[in-house]
Amino acid sequence: MPLTAHVDERQHLIIGGCDTNDLAQRFGTPLWIIDYATIEQSVESCKLGLAAYPNGSIHYAGKAFMCLAMAKIVKRLGLGLDVVSEGELYTALKAELEPSKLLLHGNNKSESELRMALKHGVKIVVDGISELSLVAKIAAETKKTADILVRLMPGVEPDTHHYIQTGGTDSKFGLPIDELDDFISIVLGLKDSIRFRGIHTHIGSQSHDLTPYLEIADILADVVLYLKDNYEVPVEIVDVGGGLGIAYVKEDTPLPIHDWAAGLAKQVIRAFSERGIELPELILEPGRSIIGSAGVTVYRAGHEKTVASGTRYVALDGGMADNPRPATYNARYTAAIANRMNAESTQTTTTLVGRYCESGDIIIKDAGIPAKSGDLIAVFATGAYNYSMASNYNRTGRPACVLVKDGSAEVILERETNEDLLSQDRVPAWLSD
Numbered sequence: 001m002p003l004t005a006h007v008d009e010r011q012h013l014i015i016g017g018c019d020t021n022d023l024a025q026r027f028g029t030p031l032w033i034i035d036y037a038t039i040e041q042s043v044e045s046c047k048l049g050l051a052a053y054p055n056g057s058i059h060y061a062g063k064a065f066m067c068l069a070m071a072k073i074v075k076r077l078g079l080g081l082d083v084v085s086e087g088e089l090y091t092a093l094k095a096e097l098e099p100s101k102l103l104l105h106g107n108n109k110s111e112s113e114l115r116m117a118l119k120h121g122v123k124i125v126v127d128g129i130s131e132l133s134l135v136a137k138i139a140a141e142t143k144k145t146a147d148i149l150v151r152l153m154p155g156v157e158p159d160t161h162h163y164i165q166t167g168g169t170d171s172k173f174g175l176p177i178d179e180l181d182d183f184i185s186i187v188l189g190l191k192d193s194i195r196f197r198g199i200h201t202h203i204g205s206q207s208h209d210l211t212p213y214l215e216i217a218d219i220l221a222d223v224v225l226y227l228k229d230n231y232e233v234p235v236e237i238v239d240v241g242g243g244l245g246i247a248y249v250k251e252d253t254p255l256p257i258h259d260w261a262a263g264l265a266k267q268v269i270r271a272f273s274e275r276g277i278e279l280p281e282l283i284l285e286p287g288r289s290i291i292g293s294a295g296v297t298v299y300r301a302g303h304e305k306t307v308a309s310g311t312r313y314v315a316l317d318g319g320m321a322d323n324p325r326p327a328t329y330n331a332r333y334t335a336a337i338a339n340r341m342n343a344e345s346t347q348t349t350t351t352l353v354g355r356y357c358e359s360g361d362i363i364i365k366d367a368g369i370p371a372k373s374g375d376l377i378a379v380f381a382t383g384a385y386n387y388s389m390a391s392n393y394n395r396t397g398r399p400a401c402v403l404v405k406d407g408s409a410e411v412i413l414e415r416e417t418n419e420d421l422l423s424q425d426r427v428p429a430w431l432s433d
């Protein structure tokens, strides 16, 4: 739940000082609600943990949730930002984030994305040898020198769904470590167009403990030593990615973000000191652990039915188009009845389903709440990878999103209207009459 969540005397769910029932009335449902205080607290805890490191910085991973207001929050809280597309980069630049605090990621960046990054002096995290050639070509053409990091495939995987593991040896992300010599040899021949700044890795998402990161610290320190000893190439920046999990259901017990940052700082210091190497700048890239529990989605419950198996289905007015995670990788969530928070939990198998035309559009199986038609259903921890993965499936507009803080709520993403849906449509002349 967000930090500010509590229940008032009417048994309504309050977030950021706002009654979620009033928000639903005012802005409609489904509605994404983002609690500013929760974001701020996660960031402050992360900073406090990282304070154990002499030269550390936090880059929020924009893919978790990005819009102009979020980019402004990133700026206000003094973070750097990771972007993975032209759209995210454009949003960051429009929010006047300093380009030197941006990193462009991606396993298949387009020429246009690379040109935009180079034009603004944004560092590029290069994914492999063929991308290195493309970056060098564009840099030479535009008479720029690209500041690059290389993303390594470290062969370490967190204990999470395989769709969100990225660090193994069979991954579409990063440079296999055994290609590092070739990569560096090419870099050394491209001194005018490429400035090698550092190494990066990201092992995957929703990791609950430090174990995989401990291995990462040693692998990265070995790489830095290898580059120093064999090529006299200094590594200024070591970026260990993001991936810290959050609690979606009561069985989830992730490490607090402070301990994750402090633990990483300690391990990197140990790994580098043991090898006698100067400490590089350390970057952490948390996404979900900054924004995930700040988000709550409220839905209005519609029709109910109980089928032969005994399952009771309660249909929500949203579903897989605003939250594709359960259908994509069986993500689990926790819900409450925001208009009667004292409703006793129940053994009845109430399954909260979405309104979209897929049987797999199930938001929570056996939700354990006695939801009924007309209730306002709050689904927690929807701040990360909900809006950013949302779609217009069944030609529905995406919900509005409000930012709540100290009792006030402001729209940061307007609800998409039917007109918005039509705005990109074009009809060939021969079909027009």
Ligand SMILES: Cc1ncc(COP(=O)(O)O)c(C=O)c1O
Residues within 6 Å of the ligand: 061, 063, 064, 082, 105, 202, 204, 205, 206, 241, 242, 243, 244, 285, 286, 287, 288, 289, 384
């Ligand atoms: C390169 C990189 N950095 C950071 C993140 C953020 O991960 P999380 O939101 O799990 O912290 C991701 C997520 O996929 C990523 O690919």
